Amino acid sequence: MVALFVRLKWALTTGRIRVAPARTRVAIGIGLAVGLLVSGSLAVTLISLRSRPDLAVGVIGTFFTLQLLAWTLAPLIAFGVDETVDPRRFALLPLPPAVLQRGLLASSVVGYLPVFNMVVLVGAAIGLSTDWAVLPVAVLCCAVQLATCVVFSRAASTSMAALMSSRRGRDLGMAVGIGVVVVYTGGSILLNTHTSTGGAAALAAMRALLWGPPGSLAKIPAALAAGAPVRLLIAAATALVFGALGWWWWSAALRRSLVTMPSTTAGSSPARAGDLGSAVADSVRGTALLVAARDLRLAWRDPLRRLPWMVVVLFTIGWPFILRDGSAGMFGVLLGSVMVGAQTANQLGIEGSALW
Secondary structure (H helix, E strand, O other): OHHHHHHHHHHHHHHHHHHOOHHHHHHHHHHHHHHHHHHHHHHHHHHHHHHOHHHHHHHHHHHHHHHHHHHHHHHHHOOOOOHHHOHHHHOOOOOOHHHHHHHHHHHOOOOHHHHHHHHHHHHHHHHHOOOHHHHHHHHHHHHHHHHHHHHHHHHHHHHOHHHHOOHHHHHHHHHHHHHHHHHHHHHHHHHHHOHHHHHHHHHHHHHHHOOOOOHHHHHHHHHHHHOOHHHHHHHHHHHHHHHHHHHHHHHHHHHHHHHOOOOOOOOOOOOOOOOOOOOOOOOHHHHHHHHHHHHHHHHHHOHHHHHHHHHHHHHHHHHHHHOOOOOHHHHHHHHHHHHHHHHHHHHHHOOOHHHO
16 A cells, blocks of 8 residues: 555656646756755765764754754645645545555655755765764664654644645744744854854754754764764664654644544635625726735735745845944845845736736
8 A cells, every 4th residue: 555655646746747838847857957956965065074073963963953844844834735645635535544644654755855855865874974884874864864854744734734724824834934034044143243152052052953853863873883872772762752753743633634624614704894895897997906906905815925025024124234234234225125126026927817
């Protein structure tokens, strides 16, 4: 049954390419080439850390933690779940939840993004192998890392499948996306403005992440090579317990999603007095105004349109105050104006009925 799920996901993935137009296939090919180039560059960077074993464990452990966060938050930021592994599509099939869970786990590693992650993890395994004798253990740790990322990503998407199909769920995804941008920007600014203490703070954060999952996986090859059984057992136990908790969370969410249905529907909310349902387009001008008003309202309700404008407002108002020293503030203002102009032009790339 697991092999059947893998073949089904492979058929769906390749079928989209076969039926796509020629220009879409060219775009997919370019995207794959760029993804392989970026992942290969990251893999080479991690491999180069093999000559710095004191730094490799901390950097790769931090990478493991950030990779898990990215996989877990992806369902929120992407405003939905992957339809090819949505468990609700298998609700009517006579499959036990345990079999379905194993099949979804195997099918989740079939695709473009899992392949890019595998390339980077191969580089991480080589970077952790200070001695070639521990390379098989490092490869096993990276395989456990990929499985942990898939389990927590599927658990999060299964738990939030009903929520992400609503507008509130998409608003939550928008808030998470803005939060990621703010945290990344703030962290970069703190590290760059406090150069003397930023390096020490970064090293302390890396050491702290190594004690928790999944950063502890990066300590296993080094502990094995150094002959430290206590550190090895603690790191392995931390990673295994964390993976077991993720598997239990996914199992509970999967069973619940197979036997429950959302309590509300798209048409269950009453219309407000200010809605456009009573408007009548009795002329060309009236039709244009009606459609434009409708599209403006949908532009604010649609997170895919609202998120870029929120990011523009954040950088336009906040960035000049961050770069207030010297003449750098002027470039912050210019950045905001460039982003506003680019986002205004990008509105033509969004399909909207008012653009006719």
